[in-house]
Amino acid sequence: MLFDVWLVSRATFAVLDTALAPSGLTADEFAIYSVLTSTDAMTPSELARWMAAPLTSMSSYIKRFESRGHIIRVAHPDDGRSYRLQLTAAGRAAHRSAGKLFQPVLEHVERSLEGQAPTVRAALQSLRNAIPLE
Amino acid sequence: MLFDVWLVSRATFAVLDTALAPSGLTADEFAIYSVLTSTDAMTPSELARWMAAPLTSMSSYIKRFESRGHIIRVAHPDDGRSYRLQLTAAGRAAHRSAGKLFQPVLEHVERSLEGQAPTVRAALQSLRNAIPLE
DNA sequence: GCGATATACTACGAGATCGCAGTAGCGTGC
DNA sequence: GCACGCTACTGCGATCTCGTAGTATATCGC
Secondary structure, three states, X not given: OHHHHHHHHHHHHHHHHHHHHHHOOOHHHHHHHHHHHHOOOEOXXXXXXHOXXXXXHHHHHHHXXXXXXXXXXXXXXXXXXXXXXXXXXXXXXXXXXXXXXXXXXXHHXXXXXXXXXXXXXXXXXXXXXXXXXX | OHHHHHHHHHHHHHHHHHHHHHHOOOHHHHHHHHHHHHOOOEOHHHHHHHOXXXXXXXXXXXXXHHHOOOEEEEEOOOOOOOEEEEEOHHHHHHXXXXXXXXXXXXXXXXXXXXXXXXXXXXXXXXXXXXXXXX
């Protein structure tokens, strides 16, 4: 079963990476931008925990995004060691244009599932809860 | 939904990578070794297509596995450009010892799913078929 | 209030991933 | 049977990922 997870995710990433390529974002990056649009002001640690990545990788991402001018750091009100991340207008624009490329892929998948989408979604949810969080 | 795929796979990889760490294999590598144990004699291209990875990455993997003494190349009977991959005894041993570390994680997940495992598996299958193969 | 310990992040470097360009063998049309 | 295009793979180099070690701030015990 975990095997199937592996296959599905490899295929998904491959497809999304090529679909999103023209926008200059990878699938991973698109996901991060998506989180940042929905919940503004996350800290690097929260983000790292959330996507199950090492904090060091997160650091690299942030540096990259920052150098693109897509995010800015804003001071954390309660913790001087940390800071919060916010998408800039340019970042939101990049996310939107990547979203336009993302949409057709999602639609294709949902159409191929022929109404099974809710079942699949539910299954993914259960699976997500079943993975030990470390 | 593709979002959930992303989250699930990130979490899965993270957990498996740490679980398998003592064996010296990553989750990706374990998966590849698993394929090679079940179907002996695959070519690099087949393997790459199967796991939706670029052939170049496959090339790197093979080099790495070879330098570990875990796989050998055997001549392809019909095609001089290609060759086939086979696990060596050492490779199979590595796979087996990684399998011992893999098992508890899988069991934990299945137990957490409380009988829903077949549903989830089926959902993953449908999803896999719904991803365009490029 | 102050030392000890824990937490949030970063610098750096090793190794992994993968795109581009190349080589070698295959297969087809003629 | 030979020129052409096609496919299988590799070398190299740019970039990404992430572990180790370090710095800065917070928190806890007293």
